[in-house]
Amino acid sequence: MLSSLFILSDTGDILIEKHWKGLINRTICEYFWDQVLASKKSNGSIPPIISTPKYYLINIQRDKVYFLAVLQSEVQPLLVIDFLQRIYETFVSYFGSTITDGSIKDHFVHVYQLLDEMGDNGFPFTTELNFLKEMIKPTGVLSSVISGVTGSSNVTDALPNGSLGAINWRKTGIKYASNEIFFDVIEEIDCIIDNNGHMVSCEVNGEILVNCKLSGMPDLTLTFNNPRMLDDVSFHPCVRYSKWENDRVLSFIPPDGQFKLFTYRVKGVTQLPLFVKPQISFGEGGGRVNVSVGPKVTNFGPQQSKTVIEDVMVTIPFSKSVSTTNLTCNVGSYSMEEATKVCKWNIGKIPKERSPLLSGYVNLIPGQPAPESNPSLLVQFKITGFAISGLSIDVLTCSEAYKPYKGVRAITKAGKFQVRA
């Protein structure tokens, strides 16, 4: 599959090179870098697949580094992208949430060790995080201090001896003093609303993140109150497909620690939790802006009165022909970035007593014609303790003798929440 893998910094320096099928000169990266420069110039995006006379380059950009796979022959390109993504995710779990050239350099020995284990002959070999962590100890500040002082190694001495069999995502002999399992139901609303307030498209993308701290080999069964709404789902490999097909329950032996159990998509949500009404009109030399935001009467479930919409932020990307703005808001704070003309209105929590309003004038650069279209507003918000799709977990049963502590938390967030003005 992959011939080689390069990891480049955002300045084009090659940080890591790993070859599986013989050395490939690193000059191959120049093809890629030319594309990066070209796309930076035209403000475009780098095509994920670049063909060169001899090789194919597939890249993903994550945080501040580029992962560049070099291939020579036919392969499923999604497989490569997924593999690169998995490498990135593994790095994140080892080195912290943002991967920069600094963090790669800081851990370059780890990086090579991980790449060695994760790929063989250019094909994914061991990608299960739990298993990798058994072979290569993750770094923390503490452990790197210790190894810095004592010189002890990060390659674990006790290599996994247990079964590397069917359940490769969970090691045996896990013990916790208190057995707990937490479910985070996180739902994101992706929608486009036109200037009349009608929904052009709307869907809810949900995922359930699990933090599992259970001893032994628990076999869990999770049932929902309303499983019928879930007709478009994707699972972590630990979930048994057949059980879901037949009984609409999730039956699985969980990996240890944090993982994403499944994701789902729900369509046909008609009630949004809040409204955003923008009125923007341009005339000669300037324009009027009037944006109001407020909660909609939605069925928030039993705790309706307590539910609040938090972290609300409205982003208005004004046209480049706008020079200055003169806007005031009655709630929150407002700022505009001069270079990009992006205006951010940070509302925070929507107050009960009055509904937030942003109004005022914008001035155009003299001589510039009025922009022909109004900007699309992007809205962000967060509601805790509420899942807009209405999904709720009913029962969790556990095969082990102990009774685990179970916690469920729901959050509804804005995904790509776009309002056309």
Next chain:
Amino acid sequence: MNTVLNNISQSRYFTDTATNTKIEEIKKQLDGPSDAQKIEAMKKLIAMLSKGRDVSEAFPAVVKNVISKNLELKKLVYMYLVHYSEIQHNSALLSINTIHKSLYDQNQVIRATSLRVMSSIRVVEIVEVIVMAIEKCLKDSSPFVRKAAAFAISKVCLLDSDKQEAMIEYLDVLLNDNSIMVLGAAMVTFSEICPDRFDLLHQHYRKICQLLADFDEWSQAVTLGVLMKYARTQFKSPDSSIDDRDSNKKQKKKSTSFYSDDEDEDDSVSISKHSFNSMDNEEIDPDHRLLLKSTLPLLQSRNNAVVMAVSSLYFYCAPVIEAQKVGKSLVRLLRNSPEAQYIVLTNIATMVTMRPNMFEPFLSEFFITSGDPEYCIKLKLEILTRLATPSNISRILKEFKEYVKNEDKIFVAATIHSIGTCATNIPDVTESCIYGLVSLLSNPSSVVVAESVVVLKRLLQMNAKEGNTSNIKYENIILHLGKLLDTLQVANARASIIWVIGEYSYKVPLVAPDILRKLAKSFSDEDDSVKLQILVLGSKLYFQFNNDNDSNSNNRKVFEKVTLLFQYVLNQAKFDLNYDVRDNSRMLRHLLFSSDDQQKPAQLLTHARQIVINEKPVPTETSISEDRQRFILGSLSHIVNHSALGYQSLPSFPEQAPDPSVRQPIQKWVAPNMMNEKKIIFGNNPNNDASFYSDDEQEDDEDYQDYEEYDDDENEEQEEEEEEDQDELEKFFDDSPKKKKKPTKKAAKGRIYQGEQSEDDNNGDDEDDMDELFGLKPSNKSANGNGQENLMELINVLDSESLYSNISTTSIKKVLLKQNTSGGLGIEYCFVRGAYQPTQPSYNIIQLYLKNHSDEPITDISIGTKNLIDGADILEFETIDSIDSQQVVEKQMEIKFNSTSQSLKFEILSNKGSNQVSILPIIGELVIPTLEINSLQEDWCHGDNVEKQQDEIEMGDSTIVKIQDGGLDSVLLYILESVNLKPIAINQLKSIAYLAGTTLIKNEPLYVEISKISNNNTNLLCVIKCNDTLVLQNLFKKLRDILTK
């Protein structure tokens, strides 16, 4: 403190090496005594390597450290070694021995790592060593190591293509494996080294389908690709119309663009009806169905590649109706990273060109949101355009209207292009689209205007041709366009406008000459493409007004002016820098102006008008997505739109499906004489009354011991396993009728044949057995009157693969050495069965489990003096250096009994002293389940000279329970637990089963037949045939013990 902080960060290696680059120093460190220093040095080297420096000169110093016991150092050395082995291959050879040694490490991960490293050293000279290492690892007990072996196979093929054949054989071994880890890796290797050797897959096809859901995601994606091609070569097209339909659709797309929509709908209705019909008519091969059934759940995988692979498999191999299912999952992938989104969209775009209705329900998924990268925007627009139907076009156009307001003008231009295509495909909206586009002509952005012009030109051309059904005022549009020429600067658009004016000059006869005048003025400043169009315009106008019959003096005047203008343009063009323009002017001059020379062919002159003014074909638009249809969805070649190295195109379904029986387990066995011989059997056999109960019962005790030694836990485990096995078996036999055979035949009671005595009778009896196997019994026949036609149906060949594989690879553990007699060292052993053959024939593999029960390490464990009978042998294991307290070490050794009763006696030595131990031969392990099927057939039929023993055995209670619950299958499993034979066949009523094997000592074939006796639920008839009398008798006893238990 400072140094400590500095030490913490590994990035110091990057910064340090900039100044401290002396390789010599590093070499010195590597030669030093301290591991820590060596690790330090290795890290420096690897940091330098990362920075692009060639540090291969340190190779010899590094290679030395491959023997290090320090795991971290070892890994760093391996890393370096693999990187530079190709350029330093002489030094690399030095390391091979050491790496080879760690293939024998106790830890599976180390064994796997050393195989991976060794096979990654790309030096042709060591290929033989690698091959040997692979051969060893194929038999490793750890699936992790076998997985590494699978990967190593493809590396060897890359390194040395001569080894291909040998490697395929190894691969075949791995395909037999039942561990999902190994099987998955084997499939990956299969697709790398021999993706078209489907003959290797036949036998494993069903197993792969069943286990697919448990593979790791990467192998799933690859396996799906292989299975897709397999299905395309082995099965018939699921709906016979699939190919016709696609091509129909394509044709329709091109030709029906302007047809009214109701016709369109009619068509699609009839098509879907058609495919429904074909669904009903066509029987899908059960194996084909199995594939579709077992891959469908994978649509819910979190892995993009897997979902894509399933979609592509369904698209190509499933009935069209069922393939609709994948749309939803593909659309889901669009939520993922933009890179994945790009690839999925590219694939959807191609799918949409072939089957648009697949994605119609998901129209709004393809609406563009802010933040979509430009490569996705283009694809989304194309998909939207393809999905447009009269019913949803208003929704789409409403979206497009939003898009044209966007600030990104490239995006707007692309949208305009899409509007044009929609207008072309859906006549209802053509008019409104044209007006929309005209309004865009006043847009300040020249890019937008240019694109609108180009699109308008195309629309005009098509609608003008269609006639006057629409009431669009072309004149106005053309006039509008003409005005634009004053301001518009984009060459492409100018050229288009000029062409339009020329083509439709008859609609604007007043303006056209004036435009030519303006253009003639600016001719020299125009772009080449515009110049060419001006020439064309001139020639068209020339003919337009050159109408001799026209007496209108005004027109004559115009004609003269046009001629002058045109000649002026031609003169300018004559001296143009561009040769195309010069050539064109020369050609036109000769074509139009006859001048004075007489040689000009008269024909040209007469046809000149026709050459210039004629009806032009409407341009058809082919997009890259349509072009991409020729590549398999989901492949790299599909994305880059050319055939990548190693790309294999999709085979088309065969007209006639190849023989489906190849997927039947290989142990199929058909008696040659069964069809032409009907025999009355179990008649008055003279020997029937011979009584059984052999005279040597006292020997049985020995065999009983085997059972008494398992402890309770294991027993439970065993039973659990068995239950599972039965479940699986039942699943497997699901489709076979469950009804039990009615006991109708009168069975011969207790008889015993001693081979030598009854040779004459054997012959007849053997054939009887044949018939019985196939259910051909006179009484049976009269009962159901089925006759011979049903014979074939009654045969149910036992899938010995699945049955056999469910038996553990080892027999029951027994104690070799008790801990309390040996100072803490406890040894248990068991016989290894399964696919791992011993290095020499007649040997058994013994797995030893050595456990240290004491509190201190036991060291130097080895085999001491052996006290063996003639011909017996022990291949001992390597000395074990040390076993820590409570640690368990597994070792294998090979032994040869060369006797059915004499035990092997030998000593176990350790630092605690020596202990005498012995291993008793077990009859069940003195046979091995390898056998040529052909020889089996022959021997059964011509078994005159084979010794045979047969009798009825009264079943014990537990066996009766089993047979009532699960039929003969469960009894077979029970037997296989203790006897290492291979099940060959079972008839459908599960009343007769056959097992076979080879004796270890004399290498004689051995056959066992077990059949139910009608009218008697408590007895089983058991026949064993073998030329090795000792084994024959012992085995018979053993069977009796098993069954009477």
